Amino acid sequence: MSPRAVVTGIGVVAPSGIGVDAHWRAVTAGTRVTGPITLFDPDGRYPTRIAGEVSGFDAARYADNRRLVQTDRWTHLGFAATALALADAGLPARAPDPYGYAVTLASSSGGNLFGQRELQRLWGGPSRTVGAYQSIAWFYAASVGQLSIHHQFKGPSGVLVTESAGGLDSLAHAVRTVRRGTPVVIAGATECPLSPYALACQLRSGLLSPVGDPERAYLPFDVDASGYVPAEGGAVFVVEEHGHALARGARIYGEVTGWGATHDAAHTTAESAGDPVQYARAVRLALGRAGVHPDEVDVVLPDALGTPRHDRTEAAALRAVFGTRPPPVTTQKPLTGRAHQGGSALDVATALLALHHDQLPASAGPARPADGCELDFLRRPRRPEAGVAVVCARGFDGFNSALVLRGAQPPGEGSGGP
Template sequence: MSASRVLVTGIGVVAPSGVGAEEHWASLLRGELSVAPVEGFDTSRHSAVLAGQVRGFVPAEHVDERLMVQTDRWSWMSLAAARMALDDAKYDPADHDPYATSVFLSAGSGGNEFGQREIQALWSRGRRAVGAYQSIAWFYAASTGQVSIKHGTKGPSGVVVSEAAGGLDSIGWARRALRRGTSAVLVGGTEAGITPYALTCQATSGRLSGAREPRQGYKPFDIGANGHVPGEGGAVLLLEEADAAERRSAPRVWGEIAGYGATHDAHHHEEIAPDSTQLARAVRIALDDAGVGADQVDLVVADGAGSPELDALELDALGAVFGGRATPVPVTVPQGFTGRMMAGGSSLNVATALLAMRDGFVPAVGNLDRPVPAPGLDLVQGSARRTQVRTALVVARGFGGFNSALVLRAA
C-alpha cells in the first residue's frame, strides 16, 4: 500500500435517524422523516419550532457519570461516536504509541445546554453560582479535548470551525497529519444546538424554516423549500494511514479518502455569494486531487441548504461540473430526513456515502416532493435506489462562505 493513501476503518454515528451506523442507515433506506416539533422546552416564542433531535440516546450508557457533570450534550455525543468508531475498527489507542493517534473534530456552536445553564445561574444568583466546569464545557475544542483525554491520545490534534463544512475540513486536516507521520486520526463531529439560546442564535441567520409541520419544513431542492430545520448529532470516523492499517491487519476498510478541496466565497460573511464560482471550484479541486473525472462519479451527496437561493447556487455549481455527462449523476441530500446538523451533518454524510458504497443503495433526497429543475443532474426521489457506488462526492457549505468537497473511493 502507498503511504499517501488514507483509509476509513471505523464509523460511529449518533443522529436523529439512529444511534449507531446501522440504525441510521436503515432509517434512511426506509425514508423515515426524523424531524418533529422540538421537545424539551417551550418554543412558543421562537420563530422555528421543528428540529431533528436524537432519541434513544442514553448518555450514561456511553459516558461515565463523573465526566457527564463536566461536559455538555454535544461532547457526550462525540464521546459515544468516537467509542463506536474505535470499536468498529477494532482499534485501541492504548495498544499504540500515544503520539500515533490524533483527534481532530469540527464544531459549529459548542456546548450550548451547559453554557446556557451556567449563564442563567450567573444572571440569577451571581458569579459564585457558576461552576468551574463552565470554562471547559462550552468552548469549541471541548469534544476534541475530552476524546483525547478519554483515550490517552497525544498526536497533533485540534478543532476546525467552519460551520456545516467543518466535518469535511476535519478530514482534510487529518489527511495532512497522516501524511506527516501520524498513524490514525479520529475526525468528524457532532452538534447539540437544540436549546433556547442556540435556536435563537441560529434564527438570526434568516435561514431557518418557520414551518409548523415536519413535512413542510426542511425540503432541499424542492419547489416548496423555505429554509432548513436544525438537527443535532453527527458522526465520528477513524482514518488510518494505509500502511499502518495493513500492519495491524485492520479488519475492515470502509473506503479511501481520495480527494479534498476547500474554497471561500470571499464575500460578505452574512450574505449569500452572488454566484457559485467558488463552490464549483472546490468540487473541481477535490476531483483533480483524486485524479477522478466528472464522468467517474457515481453519487453526489449534496449540501442541500434548503433555501431557494442557496439550492439554486449549488445546482448551478454541480451542473457546471457534471452537466456534460452522458448520464446524469445521482444526487441525494440525506439531511432532509434528519435536519441540518452544522458540522455534524457533513461528517454524517461521509458515513452515509460509505454505507451506500457497501450496500449498493442510495437514499432519496429527504422530504423531496416537487423537485426544482436540475438540468444534467438526477435528484434521487421517492425511495432508495439500487446503484453501485464506487466513487462518491460529498459537498458541504458553511455559513460565512465556506465551501468544501470530498471524494471517496470504494475499498
C-alpha cells in the same frame, strides 16, 4: 507514493439512530425523524419548533460521570460517536501507542446548552456564580481536548471551525496527518445547536424554516423550500494509514482520495445565495486531487441548505462541474435535519455505507424541483458503478468544501487516489 488514508470505523449518533446499522436502516427506509423540540420548550417564543434530536441517548453508557459533569451534550455525543467508531474499527478504547493516535474534529457553536445553564444561574440566582467547568465546557475545542484525555490520543490534534464545511475539512486534515506519519486519526464532528440561545442565533440568519409540519418543514431544492430544520448529532470516523489497517486485518469502508476547500469572502445573510463559482472550484479541486474524472462519479451528496436562493446556486455549481448530465444526487438531510458540521460528517457516513453496501439510497426529495434546481435526483436505489462518491458542504460566511470517497477495493487492486 503518499501514504493512503482509509476509513476503518464509523460511529453515528444522530436523529436517524445510534450506530451505523440504525442509521443505514433509517436512510434506506426513508424514515423522517424530525419532530417537536424537547430539549427545551420553544412554544410561543420561537417560530421554529421542529428539529432533529437523538432520541434514547444515554450519555452514561459512553463516559463516566466525572467527565459528563464537566462537558456539554455536544461533547457527550462526541464521546458516544468516538466510542462507537473505535469499536467498529476493532481498536481499543485507550490508545496502545498514544503518540500514534490523534483526534481532529470540527466544531461550531460549542457547548451552548452548558453555557446557557451557567449564565442563567449567574444572572438569575442569588449566588451570582457559575460552575468551575463553565470556562472549558462551552469552548469550541472542548470535545477534542476531552477525547484526547479520555482515550489517551497524544498525536497532533486540533479542531476546525468552518461551520457545516468542517465535517469534511476534518477528514481532509486527518488525511494530511496520516501522510505526515500518524497511523490513526479520529475525525468527523457532532453538534447540538438546540438551546434557546443557539436557536435564537440561528433564527437571526433568516434561514430556519418556520413551518410546523415535519413533513413540510425542510424541503431542499423543492418549490416549497422554506429554510432548514436544525438538528443535533453527527458522525466520527477512524481514519487509518492503509498499511496499518491491512497489518491488523481491519475492514475498510473506503478511502478519502481527494478534497477541496474555497471561500466566498462574503457573509451569509437572509439575502445571500453563496458563490457558485467558488463552490464549483472546491468540487473541481477535490476531483483533481483524487484523479477522478467527473464522468466517474456515481453520486453526489449536496449541502442542501433548503432556501431557494442557496439551492439554486448549489445546483448551478454542480452543473458547472458536471455539465448538463450531472451524476445522481441524493440527500437525506430532510429526514434528520441539518446538524451543521455534524450533518456533513453524517453525509460522509451515508456515502461510505452506500459504497460498502453497494447501494446508493434514494433521495428524500424534492417532490417538485424548483426552477433552477433541476438535477438528477435519485428516485430509487441503485448500485454504484465506479465506487466513487462526492460529498459537498457549505459553511455559513463563505466556506465551501468537497470530499471524494472511493469504496474499498478487493485485495490486489490499485487505488484511484494520488
